[in-house]
Amino acid sequence: MNIGTAAKAAGLPVKTVRYYADIGLVDAPDRSETGYRRYDEAAVRKLAFVRRARDFGFSIEECRELLSLYEDQSRSSSDVRRIAQAHLEEIEEKQRQLAALHDELAHLVKACRGDDRPDCPILERLG
Amino acid sequence: MNIGTAAKAAGLPVKTVRYYADIGLVDAPDRSETGYRRYDEAAVRKLAFVRRARDFGFSIEECRELLSLYEDQSRSSSDVRRIAQAHLEEIEEKQRQLAALHDELAHLVKACRGDDRPDCPILERLG
DNA sequence: CCTAATGTCTCCTGTAACTGGAAGGTCAAG
DNA sequence: CTTGACCTTCCAGTTACAGGAGACATTAGG
Numbered sequence A, B: 001m002n003i004g005t006a007a008k009a010a011g012l013p014v015k016t017v018r019y020y021a022d023i024g025l026v027d028a029p030d031r032s033e034t035g036y037r038r039y040d041e042a043a044v045r046k047l048a049f050v051r052r053a054r055d056f057g058f059s060i061e062e063c064r065e066l067l068s069l070y071e072d073q074s075r076s077s078s079d080v081r082r083i084a085q086a087h088l089e090e091i092e093e094k095q096r097q098l099a100a101l102h103d104e105l106a107h108l109v110k111a112c113r114g115d116d117r118p119d120c121p122i123l124e125r126l127g
Numbered sequence C: 001c002c003t004a005a006t007g008t009c010t011c012c013t014g015t016a017a018c019t020g021g022a023a024g025g026t027c028a029a030g
Numbered sequence D: 001c002t003t004g005a006c007c008t009t010c011c012a013g014t015t016a017c018a019g020g021a022g023a024c025a026t027t028a029g030g
Helices: A003-010 A014-022 A043-056 A060-071 A075-113 A121-126 B003-010 B015-020 B041-055 B062-073 B076-109 B123-126
Strands: none
Touching: A003 A014, A014 A043, A014 A075, A014 B076, A043 A060, A043 B003, A043 B123, A060 B003, A060 B123, A075 A121, A075 B015, A075 B076, A075 B123, A121 B041, A121 B076, B003 B041, B041 B062, B062 B076, B076 B123
């Protein structure tokens, strides 16, 4: 199957599939006589795997690791868990930062009358 | 004052201050005879303003708007409030996404035994 | 069989907001 | 006078692609 069909099957844009091949994440198996990338079912499964992992917020490098574990029949689940746990902690750290930001900003927005007059606690806080 | 002094006073790396001048966000007033950027108190105030706004997660373009409002004596607080409110909604949207992600991933991590055996609900969910 | 539309190829550029480094000029201290 | 800190410009790299140009391939319709 050509790249367009494979991309649609995996739920990814063609550009992205080509990009994944460029960086050696999910190579197409071979090329047609005229140079078209040919994809098979296994490649599509890998592409879809990466798409789902990306949806979970895993970075490309994390996807690379997860993919090799996915392919490795003798992997141990602890390796996967370690990556997922680390990612989870990153998410939690980001959540803490966002929450702090949100509260302070919400406080300022609430304090700002938002009328035609120039005085504004938001700018006062920044200046 | 030279760029190093100004950067330190504003709490920014020198590279960043130069970058802000390149993109026309906070220009240095003028240059010394040998081409050094000279900064004055007003410029340092603007740099520090931008740093705080960036800490709040405002984008450079939002900083540009806020800065022009900061400089504008006849601004209305509603303009500032509009920008801050929009930014707050972006933060809230990101919080929702992160929370959904966190819950699903935490669930998977919890379900994964993390031992030496190959079966792993995390990979099953991705594959 | 011809044509038009669509698919695919490579290569280049741009995104956001910087950071790092190289090569070279300037300045103050010892 | 020299050393070291500071300054300059320019170029490249970061993340994960997206957009587009120009050219070749394939396919569907008439």
